[in-house]
Amino acid sequence: MSDYKTVQEIKEIDVNIAAPFRCILILRRKTTKTAKNGNPFLSIELGDGGGSFNANCFGDSDVFKALEPVAEGSIIRLSGKTEYYQERFSPRLQAAEVIDAEEAEAEGMMANLIETPPESEAELWAHILEGVEAIEHPQLKETVQRVLDELGERFRKCPAAVSMHHAYYNGLLEHTTHMLRACRALLPLYPEVDADLSIAGIILHDMGKLEEYEGEFAAKVSRIGILQGHVVIGFRIARKAAIQSKLNADLTERLEHIILSHQGEKEWGAAAMAATPEAVFVSMVDNLDAKMGMVQRVLRNTPKGEEFSDRLMGLQTRVLVTPPDKS
Numbered sequence: 001m002s003d004y005k006t007v008q009e010i011k012e013i014d015v016n017i018a019a020p021f022r023c024i025l026i027l028r029r030k031t032t033k034t035a036k037n038g039n040p041f042l043s044i045e046l047g048d049g050g051g052s053f054n055a056n057c058f059g060d061s062d063v064f065k066a067l068e069p070v071a072e073g074s075i076i077r078l079s080g081k082t083e084y085y086q087e088r089f090s091p092r093l094q095a096a097e098v099i100d101a102e103e104a105e106a107e108g109m110m111a112n113l114i115e116t117p118p119e120s121e122a123e124l125w126a127h128i129l130e131g132v133e134a135i136e137h138p139q140l141k142e143t144v145q146r147v148l149d150e151l152g153e154r155f156r157k158c159p160a161a162v163s164m165h166h167a168y169y170n171g172l173l174e175h176t177t178h179m180l181r182a183c184r185a186l187l188p189l190y191p192e193v194d195a196d197l198s199i200a201g202i203i204l205h206d207m208g209k210l211e212e213y214e215g216e217f218a219a220k221v222s223r224i225g226i227l228q229g230h231v232v233i234g235f236r237i238a239r240k241a242a243i244q245s246k247l248n249a250d251l252t253e254r255l256e257h258i259i260l261s262h263q264g265e266k267e268w269g270a271a272a273m274a275a276t277p278e279a280v281f282v283s284m285v286d287n288l289d290a291k292m293g294m295v296q297r298v299l300r301n302t303p304k305g306e307e308f309s310d311r312l313m314g315l316q317t318r319v320l321v322t323p324p325d326k327s
Contacts, residue, residue, distance in 0.1 A: 004023050007052060008301065008303050010053075010082060011089055012304060018083060019081065022078070023048075023077075024104050024113070025047055025048050025075075026046065026048065026217045027044060027070060027072055027074045027076050027218065028045040028072065030072055035058070040059045041058045042064055044056075044057060046078070048109075048112050053091065062095060063094065067096055073215045073216060075098065075101060075104050076097070077098075077099050077103075078094075079096075080092055080095075088310065114217070119174065124170065125156055128173070128176065128180065131202070131203055132203065134184070136195075137251070140197070140255070142245040143242045143245040144241075151210055154210045155172060155176075155210060157173075159209075160174070160206065160209065160293075161219075162213065165297075166290075166297075167219065175289055176202065176203060179286060180202050182289060183198055183199060193277045193278055193281045194278055197258065198281055198282055201258030204238050204255070204258075205282060206234065207233075207234045207238070209230045212229065212230040231270065234259045235259050238255055239252065242255060254276055258278055262283050263286075264283045290314070291314065291315065294314050294319075295319055308321065
């Protein structure tokens with residue numbers, strides 16, 4: 001039996017014990033910072049399929065020397081001791097080395113490294129295809145189908161974010177599917193909202209992320225992602241498909257507007273404020289699922305016995321993870 005521990009197993013160790021551990025994890029984030037004394041240190045995030053943690057590696061340590069030249073997304077074997085600072089898990093890392101996927105597989109840990117949604121890719125994809133079939137307008141349906149025919153394979157694998165929500169393998173597929181389910185459940189309450197445009201807009205709203213992100217084991221923003229962003233990239237993808245499908249000018253403009261405004265606020269990345277019934281609807285559904293996706297993830301990943309999750313930047317708070325007492 002392997003003596004390597006998962007993130008959840010490490011966090012379940014008694015907080016009063018400085019316990020040694022070994023693990024194999026993905027280096028998800030790495031930032032070089034400067035301490036008050038002027039010395040450099042690394043702020044890193046390490047994780048596997050069941051969670052992650054942050055740690056600091058100071059410039060005079062062996063771990064700093066080992067990880068300073070290493071790219072995000074690398075597989076790391078490391079050892080350390082459990083420690084907590086202000087009730088937050090903050091382990092002391094003692095040794096680290098890069099290994100390849102074959103070695104992680106040989107150690108029996110590769111299957112634990114990749115986080116995926118609870119539902120299978122096939123189940124989620126089936127709901128997307130149902131959504132396409134629900135679009136009644138022929139050219140609008142063709143527009144969406146063209147995009148999926150060209151990009152569907154990448155769409156099924158892509159994360160929905162670098163860190164905020166659905167930031168894992170198949171995450172964009174899960175996020176879009178959940179939005180689609182919410183959309184179809186809510187549409188009867190809002191007859192002013194056109195169902196075809198809303199469904200099409202939801203399926204296409206984040207397609208720009210296929211070019212915005214890159215990386216096999218940890219998503220990072222690509223060159224075009226930095227220079228243009230997924231909203232603009234997605235606008236171009238939708239426009240091209242709409243022209244090829246001979247979608248009329250009004251529906252094309254309205255579909256493009258959903259994509260340009262779905263971020264909700266300009267400070268969040270929207271190119272325009274939502275100004276049609278469908279754009280307002282889609283931006284609200286997007287925000288709902290982004291927030292609830294964060295909640296669902298911490299409910300899955302917070303170690304047993306904990307009452308609250310770690311602080312979530314997207315919610316600006318910790319989440320109570322224990323179920324309601326309905327006795």
